[in-house]
Amino acid sequence: MELIEIQKKLHRLLKSHIPPLRVRKDTPEEFEVCGTIPAMQGRQKVDGFYFASVVPKPKDIRFYFFPIYTHPKQFEPLSQAMQKCLKGKSCFHFKKMDQAMVHELNNMVSLGVQLYQKDKLI
Numbered sequence: 001m002e003l004i005e006i007q008k009k010l011h012r013l014l015k016s017h018i019p020p021l022r023v024r025k026d027t028p029e030e031f032e033v034c035g036t037i038p039a040m041q042g043r044q045k046v047d048g049f050y051f052a053s054v055v056p057k058p059k060d061i062r063f064y065f066f067p068i069y070t071h072p073k074q075f076e077p078l079s080q081a082m083q084k085c086l087k088g089k090s091c092f093h094f095k096k097m098d099q100a101m102v103h104e105l106n107n108m109v110s111l112g113v114q115l116y117q118k119d120k121l122i
Contacts, residue, residue, distance in 0.1 A: 001097045006061045009097065010054045013105060017113050020122045021051055030055050035122030049121040051112065063092040063105075067112030074115060079104055 001009075014021065014033045025032040034048035041049055055062040068075045069090035078086065081101055085092040094101075116122040 003056065003061055003095075006094050006097045007054060007056050009102060010061065010063055010094075010105070013102075013109055014052055014054070017109060020113065020117060022048060024048065024050075025053070028056075035116065037120070037122065039121050049116065051116065051122065052109070057093075060093045060095045063094060065090055065092065065108065065112065067115055068108070071112075071115050074111060075108060 011031055014031070015023075018033070020036060021033040022036050023032070024034045030053055032053035033051050034046070035051060036048055038045055038047055039049040040046075050066050052066060053062075053064045055064065068086075072089070079100065081098070082092070082104055085094055085101075087093050113122065
């Protein structure tokens with residue numbers, strides 16, 4: 001799968017959860033979704049709790065997925081393919097993507113939405 005296809009898949013995946021998510025940024029440089037209710041994020045009140053973003057880079061597509069940072073235990077274990085893409089605590093760098101990874105991402109995003117709804121973050 002080419003980078004532009006990966007980017008489009010990630011956009012579609014996140015858009016499929018609107019609502020309860022909403023688009024905060026939609027530019028060629030970044031696509032970001034967040035919640036729809038005001039919430040505390042750290043020490044500041046935001047108009048919607050950050051959920052995820054897609055950022056294209058020249059050599060990969062970055063997928064920043066905040067639920068894996070806020071609820072790490074619920075996303076264990078990741079497949080080996082996904083572990084290889086995870087850089088840091090919540091950023092995935094995708095150079096390639098297969099159907100198994102797409103399926104795992106679908107499940108991860110759905111779980112993230114459920115967790116954030118349960119915690120009244122979105």
